[in-house]
Amino acid sequence: MATLKPDRLKKAHKLLAEFSYDTRPVERGYANRTLLVNLSDNTVASKPVTQQMKDLFTGGRGFCLWLLWNAVNENTHWDDPENELVIAGGPIGGITTYPGSGKSTVVTVSPLTGSVVDSNAGGYFGPYLKFSGWDALEIQGIAERDVIIVIDGDEGRVTIEEAPLEDIDSHLIGPVLTEMYAPDEKDRRFVSVVSAGQGAEHSRYALLNFSWYDVRRKQVRVKQAGRGGTGRVFRHKRIKAVVVRYSGMSGTSNNPADMDLIRKAGRRMNKEIAENDPVQNNMRGVGTGHLPPIMDHFDLLPVHNYRYGAHPDAKNLDTPVWEELYTQGIPDGCWYGCTLSCAHGIDDFQLKTGPYKGQHVLVDGPEYETIAGEGSNIGVFDPLAITEMNFYCDTYGIDTISFANSVAFAMECYVEGIINQEVTGGLDLSWGNADAAVELLHQMARGEGFGLIVGQGVRYMKHYFARQYSADPDFLHDIGMEIKGMEISEYVSKESLAQQGGFGLASKGPQHDEAWLIFMDMVKGEIPTFEDKAEALHYFPLWRTWFSLHGLCKLPWNDVVPTNNKKTDEPNKVPEHVENYTWLYEGLSGKPTKPEDLIAQSERVYNFQRLFSLRLGYGTREHDYPPYRAMGPVTADEYTSRAERYDTQLKEDAGIDPAGMTVEEKLARLRHYRETQYEELVNTVYKRRGWDDNGIPTLEKVRELGIDLPDIVALIKQKTADGA
Numbered sequence: 001m002a003t004l005k006p007d008r009l010k011k012a013h014k015l016l017a018e019f020s021y022d023t024r025p026v027e028r029g030y031a032n033r034t035l036l037v038n039l040s041d042n043t044v045a046s047k048p049v050t051q052q053m054k055d056l057f058t059g060g061r062g063f064c065l066w067l068l069w070n071a072v073n074e075n076t077h078w079d080d081p082e083n084e085l086v087i088a089g090g091p092i093g094g095i096t097t098y099p100g101s102g103k104s105t106v107v108t109v110s111p112l113t114g115s116v117v118d119s120n121a122g123g124y125f126g127p128y129l130k131f132s133g134w135d136a137l138e139i140q141g142i143a144e145r146d147v148i149i150v151i152d153g154d155e156g157r158v159t160i161e162e163a164p165l166e167d168i169d170s171h172l173i174g175p176v177l178t179e180m181y182a183p184d185e186k187d188r189r190f191v192s193v194v195s196a197g198q199g200a201e202h203s204r205y206a207l208l209n210f211s212w213y214d215v216r217r218k219q220v221r222v223k224q225a226g227r228g229g230t231g232r233v234f235r236h237k238r239i240k241a242v243v244v245r246y247s248g249m250s251g252t253s254n255n256p257a258d259m260d261l262i263r264k265a266g267r268r269m270n271k272e273i274a275e276n277d278p279v280q281n282n283m284r285g286v287g288t289g290h291l292p293p294i295m296d297h298f299d300l301l302p303v304h305n306y307r308y309g310a311h312p313d314a315k316n317l318d319t320p321v322w323e324e325l326y327t328q329g330i331p332d333g334c335w336y337g338c339t340l341s342c343a344h345g346i347d348d349f350q351l352k353t354g355p356y357k358g359q360h361v362l363v364d365g366p367e368y369e370t371i372a373g374e375g376s377n378i379g380v381f382d383p384l385a386i387t388e389m390n391f392y393c394d395t396y397g398i399d400t401i402s403f404a405n406s407v408a409f410a411m412e413c414y415v416e417g418i419i420n421q422e423v424t425g426g427l428d429l430s431w432g433n434a435d436a437a438v439e440l441l442h443q444m445a446r447g448e449g450f451g452l453i454v455g456q457g458v459r460y461m462k463h464y465f466a467r468q469y470s471a472d473p474d475f476l477h478d479i480g481m482e483i484k485g486m487e488i489s490e491y492v493s494k495e496s497l498a499q500q501g502g503f504g505l506a507s508k509g510p511q512h513d514e515a516w517l518i519f520m521d522m523v524k525g526e527i528p529t530f531e532d533k534a535e536a537l538h539y540f541p542l543w544r545t546w547f548s549l550h551g552l553c554k555l556p557w558n559d560v561v562p563t564n565n566k567k568t569d570e571p572n573k574v575p576e577h578v579e580n581y582t583w584l585y586e587g588l589s590g591k592p593t594k595p596e597d598l599i600a601q602s603e604r605v606y607n608f609q610r611l612f613s614l615r616l617g618y619g620t621r622e623h624d625y626p627p628y629r630a631m632g633p634v635t636a637d638e639y640t641s642r643a644e645r646y647d648t649q650l651k652e653d654a655g656i657d658p659a660g661m662t663v664e665e666k667l668a669r670l671r672h673y674r675e676t677q678y679e680e681l682v683n684t685v686y687k688r689r690g691w692d693d694n695g696i697p698t699l700e701k702v703r704e705l706g707i708d709l710p711d712i713v714a715l716i717k718q719k720t721a722d723g724a
């Protein structure tokens with residue numbers, strides 16, 4: 001699709017730096033060195049991985065955080081040259097015998113939150129980076145002109161190349177660079193490209209696309225590290241792409257201590273997927289597209305900026321619609337050996353709008369978050385319109401969750417009369433106007449019009465609308481669905497206190513990959529007390545963090561479960577799968593491993609990330625509160641739509657008789673009750689996590705975890721003495 005052929009584009013490259021290194025095997029999951037690329041002075045260097053790094057931070061997200069911690073200071077902003085993009089797979093990552101082992105994690109100081117953020121993606125980059133000789137890639141500095149970074153693991157060569165002619169959008173640059181570095185079709189699966197599209201030049205919630213070559217379709221596909229604006233940092237550094245090439249991979253490239261133990265885990269899991277997936281979530285048929293009707297049924301599907309949790313037209317987004325649209329019969333794994341294969345795509349989709357109008361393209365997904373966000377949450381119930389937005393979000397490098405919530409917020413402001421067509425440049429932002437939403441996306445990519453404002457995110461718009469249009473800041477705060485500056489994942493959390501905590505207390509911001517407790521809490525009622533909820537908000541974020549330390553996908557953990565799982569002591573933890581993961585780590589490292597050893601790895605990194613946020617001016621109690629829309633009904637309309645539920649709660653839970661009260665009085669009493677409950681939850685969670693009343697890990701806690709490094713101790717002393 002590119003206008004120029006790869007050889008013509010390559011001729012225009014100018015070599016800015018070249019670095020040669022010795023290629024050597026990975027040992028027990030580690031390459032034992034990391035790669036540092038500085039784009040300001042065009043230098044490339046190798047850094048050793050120390051034993052302390054492995055002991056304290058394990059790998060993956062842990063390594064990324066540690067490397068970034070050493071590169072920045074308390075005053076670093078996202079657009080400073082010393083801010084880095086750090087990308088890593090993880091020690092277990094790259095195996096092919098267990099599903100979901102090819103993830104990469106990206107860490108940076110976020111343009112969206114101002115704090116440290118992590119985000120993960122599938123595709124082949126993380127494993128290929130490690131097998132090429134690097135446990136992590138640190139990119140710092142800012143290039144003068146557009147560049148690509150090429151890591152050739154076959155040749156042992158890293159280059160920084162000025163690349164003036166390549167297109168920016170991911171569906172163009174991914175294939176062209178894959179062809180450039182693997183001219184022979186059979187070699188294309190050995191190349192992975194990280195890129196961000198035009199939108200990343202303008203939006204604070206821009207993402208990064210990680211590619212792999214789909215040998216069956218003969219096409220380059222992408223998975224997204226969506227959250228927190230990593231793509232914006234990427235383009236600010238003037239990176240067009242990072243390419244890795246490695247062709248020597250085998251099933252034992254990690255050189256594990258005990259391959260048989262890893263195979264044992266893989267055999268058990270793969271058999272279970274074959275038998276149980278078709279009768280459980282059917283991830284191989286429809287992926288997370290199975291979720292919209294379930295969420296609608298339980299009043300959890302966000303509708304009209306999370307005002308409601310269900311809608312009669314949600315049937316248009318039901319599972320069979322997606323099953324029909326996704327191409328079937330192709331094993332859609334985003335890494336070798338992923339038998340869960342949920343990375344579905346819509347082939348040959350004809351675009352109706354934008355610069356690629358009329359072209360037939362492959363669309364990855366849409367996945368649940370996109371269906372709910374770009375669908376019901378903005379009042380759109382047309383699967384084809386959602387698919388169009390999904391394609392453009394991906395190729396422009398725009399996070400679908402943040403985009404959806406930002407549009408939903410703008411639409412609510414529009415229907416409430418806070419903004420009008422004079423402000424929107426003539427766009428009618430009524431609920432369900434898919435054409436207007438798509439146009440905002442194109443404007444965002446071009447960096448113009450009202451789309452440019454929407455592309456800065458909900459927090460920015462809250463302040464902007466209050467300042468420019470004298471809107472009530474309290475109302476905007478109540479309906480603006482972001483926490484810590486990041487837009488909330490697509491689940492209505494009003495009826496789940498534990499999920500409110502899951503969003504409010506998440507390290508990087510309200511992303512469901514840290515804690516998803518709605519079903520345990522609201523649907524099954526399994527964690528009724530504050531202590532139960534706090535225990536869940538201790539364990540599950542740590543458990544989910546563990547996947548990102550190792551380059552693993554979370555989905556095979558609990559999107560398919562053993563037939564007898566319900567009969568186990570703790571079915572929510574899926575004990576048999578936890579045992580699989582102990583086998584994987586023991587098989588890799590040769591160290592006897594128990595479940596608590598895995599949690600200990602996570603707890604060190606989790607607390608370190610909280611302290612990293614503290615160092616950057618965040619990471620305290622004041623940053624852990626959701627907007628009220630995530631906790632309860634904001635408007636009279638929301639209350640009356642579920643009046644029976646709320647009246648009953650007032651009477652039975654809060655001990656308040658609502659008889660004779662106006663809706664406004666009932667709203668206020670319910671709000672007071674729910675906010676008090678949230679405070680109590682936060683107190684209980686902090687205590688369980690070993691944090692003080694302000695949400696700061698105590699010295700005792702960091703000593704217990706062994707992360708009492710001099711810088712960390714000094715930070716805690718300074719912040720607690722200051723009463724930060």
Ligand code: SF4
Pocket residue numbers: 099100101102122332333334335338339340341342343553554555556
């Ligand atoms: S379960 Fe899905 S997202 Fe996870 S690795 Fe497999 S294909 Fe990729």
